[in-house]
Amino acid sequence: MSNGPEPRMENVFSEQDARRARQRAVGEELLRLVEEREDVVVLSADMGAVMADLRERHPERYVELGIAETNAVSVAAGMAACGFLPYVVSMGPFGIIKCAEQLRSDVAYPRLPVRFVARLSGLAMGFFGTTHHAVEDIAIARSITNLTVVAPCDEPSTRALLRSTVDHPGPIVYRISEGTDRVYAEPPEIRPGGLVTVREGGDVAVIATGVGVGAALGAARLLEAEGVRVRVLDAAYLKPLDEAAIVRAAIETGAVLTVEEHSLVGGLGTAVAEVLARHRVPARLALHGLPDADLEVATPDVLLEHYGLTPAGVAAQVRRLLAA
């Protein structure tokens, strides 16, 4: 239970916490989908707190599978093979990482329209220990053929991405990290496979995903006072990745910084480096994220501050890049 103000971290098993604005998006959107479409079913690996309304109103469309994530993914695959559109809701640290093989073999190879919703990814559960960091998941997910990988950066974009992808014929993973600054006033239009230009600017491009987008936007505001015009691009789609927009940003600004709440091994930064290498774009590139090292344990706000995934932290990275 938590009765105080917006908590510094979510009690994932509290229905009361689940009713706070940031947490409501997934539960409300899934309820809406279930009510709009007769083929949607929601599978949970002990993540029912955010779906209290759905469980109550449509118990037959809510399948609780307990603390057995891998089974949940394969069960969803079986339902998808019989015409259903299953959404599997899991905790980030025990989501893509734990279920990589089921996602690959049972979902992605067969191109089944399973949706894997990994809440509390990144450092969102970082208080609980190193087991609860989910910072390798983008690397794993984007290496799986046929899998679409999206990462909302705030509550409106969570809603936008869940809504806009409903008819996508193949599998999707949603990497959601709820501990985010608000970026969008309302659910944005996000073109499938596109980068969203959150802010225009010609001096440097910051390509960010998830929590990184809010930090990048805050950094852009700080740097504006110093006369630096920062272009902020939201990589809501990590796969497919908008290669043309990345190349354009690199050519037009000559300096690219990537920002992510993920290991620097294999995540957005690596993906952008691959794009620039593939297209032989001569641009300065810096990667900002989490080190390939044992990470600290604390509440997410403290961890984000510690690792510089804040407006000030990103602004410092931009200054360093431009001084190079």
Added chain:
Amino acid sequence: MLERGRAASPEDLRRRADWIRLETIRLIDRAGLGHYSSTFSCAEILAVLYYHTLRLLPDRPDWPDRDRFLLGKGHVAVGLWPVLADLGYFSKAWLEGYGHLGSPLNDHPNMRTAPGVDFSSGSLGHNLSVGVGMALAGRLRGRDYRTFVLTGDGELQEGQVWEAAMAASHYRLGGLVAVVDANGFSGGGPTSEAMNIEPLLARFTAFGWRAVEVDGHDVAVLMETFDRLPPVGSEVPTCVVARTRKGKGVTLTEAAPQSWHLGHMTAEQRDAALAEIEARLR
């Protein structure tokens, strides 16, 4: 449509199982490598399911009311391909390219390339979970298809199987049938030595299943067992523990089941094995 429980004599099905063994030897011969002895152990099970038990519509592999069959022990797909071709799911000419570049028929079944495959397999331990999903889907849609999952006994060492077994009884999936080809061996040796999975009946019963033990080579018993499955809408899943012999039906593979888990017979061995089976079929 091929109706459930359609007429077939035990003698026909025995011959059909031996035909599966013959075709398996021929296919592996062309491919250059394959799983002989674990295919031979389930030849009678495949014969009874496909030529007597399952409700099928080969002209429409995606017919929503078909009974589902999942080959959890996907490494015996070589025994499934001749059956699916014979039933008309695809041209028999496809068998010619089995195991070669570009063939839709692989060593393990791929639902995207081979009509009649209800789900891909290859990674052991997944398909019982997939079967739970299919059985749940059938109930939500009000359909009366059954979902059969053929697993190996070594496959039961995978923890996910037991997650699925829990979910199946929790959700009271009476239309779900697990058939265990209990041949006593995994790839590396006797199942009991690698990691004991017995007592299987007690374990499945403890997980909330109805469990029965049968001789997996006795086609009459298999027919009767599948004929007497509880109604699809009933509330307890069924596990048929089929006690089988790895390598069954060929002297060479029965004598050394482990050596022939994966292999390629020489021309002399192949001809002797074919002759042995053909003599029974005459």
